[in-house]
Amino acid sequence: MPDILIKVEELKKSYQITKSNNLEVLKGVNLDIYKSEVVAIVGRSGAGKSTLLHILGTLDKPDSGSMTFENLDVFSMQDKQLASFRANDIGFIFQFHHLLPEFTALENVMIPAMIAGRKDEGKAKLLLEEVGLAGRISHKPSELSGGEAQRVAIARALINQPRIVLADEPTGNLDTQNADAVIELIFSLRNKYGHTFVIVTHNEDFAAKCDRIVKMSDGVIV
Ligand SMILES: Nc1ncnc2c1ncn2[C@@H]1O[C@H](COP(=O)(O)OP(=O)(O)OP(=O)(O)O)[C@@H](O)[C@H]1O
Numbered sequence: 001m002p003d004i005l006i007k008v009e010e011l012k013k014s015y016q017i018t019k020s021n022n023l024e025v026l027k028g029v030n031l032d033i034y035k036s037e038v039v040a041i042v043g044r045s046g047a048g049k050s051t052l053l054h055i056l057g058t059l060d061k062p063d064s065g066s067m068t069f070e071n072l073d074v075f076s077m078q079d080k081q082l083a084s085f086r087a088n089d090i091g092f093i094f095q096f097h098h099l100l101p102e103f104t105a106l107e108n109v110m111i112p113a114m115i116a117g118r119k120d121e122g123k124a125k126l127l128l129e130e131v132g133l134a135g136r137i138s139h140k141p142s143e144l145s146g147g148e149a150q151r152v153a154i155a156r157a158l159i160n161q162p163r164i165v166l167a168d169e170p171t172g173n174l175d176t177q178n179a180d181a182v183i184e185l186i187f188s189l190r191n192k193y194g195h196t197f198v199i200v201t202h203n204e205d206f207a208a209k210c211d212r213i214v215k216m217s218d219g220v221i222v
């Protein structure tokens with residue numbers, strides 16, 4: 001049995017819409033994430049996938065339930081400790097890469113390292129080479145194709161050697177060819193470095209290639 005990296009138990013999350021209307025989005029999610037696996041989270045629009053991913057990334061807190069990372073109780077950490085945990089141990093990839101427009105590809109990749117107090121320019125260059133962008137390090141996001149920008153975002157997610165990478169529809173904005181390149185890249189990085197990836201996707205081919213598919217429906221895992 002592989003080691004469990006993250007254990008989520010009975011996670012609940014509601015949004016208060018009006019005084020009398022409470023929208024229960026996560027209704028008791030139980031989930032184990034194993035080290036070095038690539039897990040796909042699938043389910044229809046509104047099922048709660050992004051909400052769950054945000055909580056896994058500590059960008060949001062649940063109303064109740066627990067989440068342990070190795071054996072660390074994540075939501076009992078103080079804000080400062082939580083921010084440092086988020087900066088060092090978690091990488092994020094979003095559908096619309098969210099690169100900073102005024103910075104070059106190289107600078108964008110270096111930003112999470114700088115936030116964590118390091119410069120890591122050499123490592124950022126190496127990662128950009130790894131994602132096939134050695135010739136684009138000085139390009140700004142507006143000077144990159146959609147697929148290239150997404151690969152920069154992947155390099156950025158990996159710069160701090162996070163223990164888990166969370167991706168919300170990383171191919172959602174790409175054509176088939178670029179989507180396939182991103183999918184291949186994610187698997188080759190996992191095979192080389194052993195990163196754990198949790199990927200929300202509507203791309204069925206992508207989900208089918210993952211080690212495991214977790215299906216969400218109406219706020220629970222089915
Ligand atoms: N900040 C918020 N306030 C109120 N309701 C919200 C908020 N964020 C999300 N929701 C609602 O929670 C439900 C789940 O949203 P979520 O973004 O997790 O869905 P999803 O499974 O990622 O869907 P999609 O596949 O369309 O991205 C939706 O019905 C959404 O309208």
Ligand SMILES: [Mg+2]
Nearest residue numbers: 049050051168
């Ligand atoms: Mg979503």
